[in-house]
Amino acid sequence: MSSHEKQVVYLCDVCKTTQMILFTPKMKEEFLPKDLNGLALYSHSHMCANGMIGVNNLYIDHNLDVRSYNFLKLPKYVPKKKMVIPMPGKPVDDDNLKFIHITHINSKNDLNIILFNEMTGTEIQIGTFDKKNTSPQKIVKSEMEMVILKYYYSNTMYTSQIEKWLVSLTCFLEMIPPSKLGIIVEVFRYILEEKNKMPTKFEQMIMKTILASHEIFFTNNNTNMDTAFLTGLYGEAEGKTMQAIMELIDENPLMALHQYSQKLNEEIVYTIYCFLILEKHGLITINRPGIITY
Numbered sequence: 001m002s003s004h005e006k007q008v009v010y011l012c013d014v015c016k017t018t019q020m021i022l023f024t025p026k027m028k029e030e031f032l033p034k035d036l037n038g039l040a041l042y043s044h045s046h047m048c049a050n051g052m053i054g055v056n057n058l059y060i061d062h063n064l065d066v067r068s069y070n071f072l073k074l075p076k077y078v079p080k081k082k083m084v085i086p087m088p089g090k091p092v093d094d095d096n097l098k099f100i101h102i103t104h105i106n107s108k109n110d111l112n113i114i115l116f117n118e119m120t121g122t123e124i125q126i127g128t129f130d131k132k133n134t135s136p137q138k139i140v141k142s143e144m145e146m147v148i149l150k151y152y153y154s155n156t157m158y159t160s161q162i163e164k165w166l167v168s169l170t171c172f173l174e175m176i177p178p179s180k181l182g183i184i185v186e187v188f189r190y191i192l193e194e195k196n197k198m199p200t201k202f203e204q205m206i207m208k209t210i211l212a213s214h215e216i217f218f219t220n221n222n223t224n225m226d227t228a229f230l231t232g233l234y235g236e237a238e239g240k241t242m243q244a245i246m247e248l249i250d251e252n253p254l255m256a257l258h259q260y261s262q263k264l265n266e267e268i269v270y271t272i273y274c275f276l277i278l279e280k281h282g283l284i285t286i287n288r289p290g291i292i293t294y
């Protein structure tokens with residue numbers, strides 16, 4: 001360990017083991033709060049009790065001392081909800097500006113948004129409102145201002161939490177524009193579910209993975225491995241889904257992530273969660289072009 005690196009140590013409450021993270025100067029630059037009294041959120045994953053993956057959200061101060069932390073509950077199995085996708089996924093054409101109207105994400109009037117994407121030459125309106133005679137409440141821009149999101153009044157209040165989600169989303173859209181409209185709908189559904197808290201690194205990774213789900217492919221690392229232990233660790237429904245995923249990878253290694261979600265008839269966030277678990281156990285490799293893992 002060089003003098004520029006620092007070890008951060010904490011005790012995981014679930015497995016009662018001491019966890020160590022080595023903060024390199026680059027990580028400090030990336031994660032540390034810029035103001036002296038601020039706290040930064042860092043999500044740390046490790047092999048936790050009974051071989052399960054545990055994620056702790058650590059709140060770290062300027063000196064890299066852990067002020068507080070909590071154990072992240074990963075999304076558990078959710079019974080399939082009725083999908084509300086008002087139109088089928090269509091490839092985005094970037095020849096000239098296209099206007100696309102998505103009438104609603106969940107129930108009526110949950111979101112009123114205009115999403116302009118210069119890279120794909122599209123303007124998407126979410127919600128039914130008169131955009132000509134209404135002024136946006138807030139405007140969120142991506143880093144290079146290629147993606148501009150106008151937020152209009154709706155049943156979903158604009159808060160600092162939702163702002164954080166939308167800023168992340170515009171920046172991700174600049175990096176990885178989705179090829180299907182259905183994927184945009186999935187991302188907004190996810191944001192609406194999680195909108196009352198700040199997104200963590202883990203949740204940002206789920207969001208990035210949803211956006212890039214058409215270009216993520218998998219490699220099965222060990223076809224002969226007995227995966228029955230997954231059921232014992234994560235539950236029967238989860239084990240079954242993961243087993244099905246392993247079989248599907250064997251049958252068709254070139255299938256993209258969003259196709260798994262359709263084939264398994266599961267929500268994309270839940271499908272991604274199962275993939276991340278399989279990856280952490282070393283059963284599969286996830287090939288993610290343009291996606292930064294942590």
Ligand SMILES: [Zn+2]
Nearest residue numbers: 012015048054
């Ligand atoms: Zn643990």
